[in-house]
Amino acid sequence: MTAPAAAASQAPTRPILSLRGVSKNFGAVAALTEVDLDVAAGEVVAIVGDNGAGKSTLVKVLSGVHRADTGTVTFADREVTVASPADAHALGIATVFQDLALCENLNVIQNLFLGREVRRGRLDEVTMEIRSWELLRQLSAKIPTVRVPVASLSGGQRQTVAIARSLLGDPKVIILDEPTAALGVAQTAEVLNLIERLRDRGLGVIMISHNMEDVRAVADRVAVLRLGRNNGVFDADAPTEEIVAAMIGASDNAVSRRANQRRQSRQRRQRKEEE
Amino acid sequence: MADVREAAAAPLDLLDERLRRGEGLKAALAGIWGRVRSGDLGALPIVLGLVVIWTVFQSLNSVFLSSANLVNLLMESASVGIIALGVVCVLLVGQIDLSVGSVSGLSAALTAVTFVKHGWPMPLAMAAALAAGAAIGFVYAQMVTRLGVPSFVATLAGLLSFLGIQLWLLGDTGAINIPFDSGLVHFAQLAFLPEWLSYVLVVVAAGWLFATGYGLARTRRAAGLSARSTTLLVARSVTVLLGLGFAVWYLNRARGVGWLFVSFVVLVLILNYALTRTGWGRSVFAVGGNAEAARRAGINVRRVYTSVFVLCSTFAALGGMIAAARLAAANQSTGAGDVNLNAIAAAVIGGTSLFGGRGSAFAALLGILVIQSISNGLTLLDLDSSFRFIITGLVLALAVMLDSVARRSRVAHGRAA
Ligand SMILES: Nc1ncnc2c1ncn2[C@@H]1O[C@H](COP(=O)(O)OP(=O)(O)OP(=O)(O)O)[C@@H](O)[C@H]1O
Ligand SMILES: [Mg+2]
Secondary structure, three states: OOOOOOOOOOOOOOOOEEEEEEEEEEOEEEEEEEEEEEEEOOEEEEEEOOOOHHHHHHHHHOOOOOOOOEEEEEEEOEEEEEOOHHHHHHHHHEEEEOOOOOOOEHHHHHHHHHOOEEEEEOOOOOHHHHHHHHHHOOOOOOOOOOOOEEOOOOOOHHHHHHHHHHHOOOOOOOEEEEOOOOOHHHHHHHHHHHHHHHOOOOOOOEEOOOOOOHHHHHHHEEEEEEEEEEEEEEEOOOOOOHHHHHOOOOOOOHHHHHHHHHHHHHHHHHHHOOO | HHHHHHHHOOOOOOOOOOOOOHHHHHHHHHHHHHHHHHHOOOHHHHHHHHHHHHHHHHHHHOOOOHHHHHHHHHHHHHHHHHHHHHHHHHOOOOOOOOOHHHHHHHHHHHHHHHHHHHHOOOHHHHHHHHHHHHHHHHHHHHHHHHHOHHHHHHHHHHHHHHHHHHHHHHHHOEEEEOOOOOHHHHHHHHHEHHHHHHHHHHHHHHHHHHHHHHHHHHHHHOOOOOOOOOHHHHHHHHHHHHHHHHHHHHHOOOOOOHHHHHHHHHHHHHHHHHHHHHHHHHHHHHHHHHHHHEEEEEEEEHHHHHHHHHHHHHHHHHHHHHOOOHHOOEOOOOOOHHHHHHHHHHHHHHHOOOOOOOOOHHHOOOOOOHHHHHHHHHHHOOOOHHHHHHHHHHHHHHHHHHHHHHHHHHHHOOOOO
C-alpha cells in the first residue's frame, strides 16, 4: 500500500461516532474491508473515493440499512448495534441517501415527516406544513407548493426535500451521500452553508462527494476509500493531486495525465499567441 | 411598495410567484378541471359510469330506479362492499388477497355452526368467526413477510383450503339455516332507520362536513396558510345536504335506509379517517409507494403488512356473516362464485390502483355501487349469471384500462404514478 499516511491527522476532540474494522460483503464482492472512521462533534468529515469504492455501502451500514459483517460502531462512547433504520434514528443519526429514498406518491410534507409525524391525537397537518415551509426556506428551496406528490418535483427539488428531512428530529450526526449532485449553484451554496451551520451547532457531519471543490470548501478532514479499504485521511488543505492519487491509486493516473495534457496544450496555445 | 405589501399578505404556502392564485368557487372549479386533464381523475369516471349504467337499465326496465329496488340494491351491496374495504387496504400496500371470497364463506359457515348447532350466543359466534378471519390474515402476513411468498400465491392456496374447510364444516346437508328471529338476520334484513332519524343523520353529516372544513380553514388561516373560502365550504355542505336529502327522501318512499347500509357507510368513514388522518394510514400509503423508503424512514414495514392482511381477512369474515344473514342461511355457495372477484373489482373500479399507493376507502363504496347496479339490473332483465359474469368482467377490464391510461397521463404530466 502506498497510503500517504503522513498527512493523516487525529480528530480534534473525542469522536462522537467511530467505526473500527467494519467489513461488508455482498456475496463474493467485498464492498468494505476493515474500514475505520472517526467523526467528532462539530466536525465535517468528507469521504471520497472512486465509483464503487464502497462509500454508499458505508453510509448504509451507519444508517442501519445494511448490517456490517464484522466490526464495531461506537456512538457517544458507547458501543452500539445499528440493526435497523429505526435504531439509527433513535441514536440521532440522520441520513440523506444517494437514491434519496422518497415516496413518490406522497406529497412533500408527508415525505418530510414520514415515520415521525406530528400528532395531536390525529395527524397535525397544519403544524407539519408550517414546519415544512420553515425547513425549505432555510435551504432556499425553490419548491412552489408542498402539497404536490414528490413525483412531480425536479431532481434537485427532490434532493432538497431529502436534505430537509434529515434535519428534522434533532440529529447528532448527519450523513449526506452526494447531497449536491443534482443541485443548482445557489442551492449548492446553501447546502454548503447549511453544513457549516450544522458543524457550528456541534453536529458531526459526514459528507460524500465527487466534487473536490465542495469537499475542500467545507470539510475539516478528508477520508479516502479505495476498493472498499481505507486509503488515508487528509487535512482539507492537502493538495488535490495527493487526494486524487489516493483515490485512484497511483500518481500516474487518468486524472493527472489529463491535467498535464491540458497544461501542456494551454502552454502551446500561449506560445502560439506570443509568436 | 405595493408588491411588498402583497407578498406580506399572501399566505405562507402561496408565496412562490409561479403559483397561480385564486380563491372561491371559480378557482376551485378551474383547479378540478386542471387535475382531470392531467389524468388525476378522482371519482369522476366512476360517477359518470354510474350515471350511464343507471340510464341504460332504467330505459330497459322502469323498475330499476324505483325506490323499492334501490333500497334493495343498497342492502345487497353491503356484504361485498365490506369485503372490498379490506381489499382496498391490501391493494394500497401493493399486495393482493385472492381468498376474501372463501374466507367470507368460511366465516359464514363458522358463525352458523357455532350459533345454530352448538348454541353459542350470537355475539360469541360472531367474535369467533372474526377472530378466525384475523388469524388467517396473520398467517398470510407471516408467509409474505418472513418467507417471501408472493401474496398472490399465499392467498390462492388459502382460497382452496378455506373453501375446503367451509364445505367440511357445513357437512352433508351443505346448508345451515339461521333462524329469522336472531338479531343478526333481523339487522341485515328488516332493520331500517325511522324516517325522522334518516333526515337528522343527513343534516348531521352536512353540518359536520362544514364544521370540520371550517375549523380546518380557521386553523390554517390563523397559521398564515391558505385556506378554503367559507363560500366554498358552504356550497359543498349545501350540495351534500341537498344530494343526500333527496336520496334519503327517495328511499323513504319505500322501506327507507337500512341500518345495514348505514353501518357499511360508517365503516367506510372510519377506514377513511384511519387512512388519511393517522400515522398508520400514512405508513400504509408509504409502504405502497416505496417500501424500501418507508423502511429507511424507520417504519416497521412488516407490521404494516401484517395489519393490512389481518384487516382484510377480518373484513372478509364480517362480510361473510352479513351475506349469510341476508340469506338467513350459510350454504356451500356463500362466498363462492363471483364474490371474490366482485370484491376485488369493486376496489379497483372505485379507483384503487393495483400498483399500490393510490386509492381510498370510498373506492369500496363507489365500486360496489357500480357492481351491484350491474348485477341488480341484469337480474331485473331476467338475464342469468352468464351475462352478469361477462358484463362485470368487461366493466372490470374497462376500469383497469382507465387506471392504466390515467396513470400514464399522470406520469406524462408529472404527477404521482
Ligand atoms: N445491494 C448490493 N448488492 C450487491 N452488491 C452491492 C450492493 N450495494 C453495493 N454493492 C457493491 O458494492 C460496491 C460498492 O458500492 P457502493 O454503492 O458503496 O459504491 P460508492 O462508493 O457509493 O460508488 P458511487 O460513487 O458510484 O456512488 C460496488 O462494487 C457495488 O457493486
Ligand atoms: Mg454511492
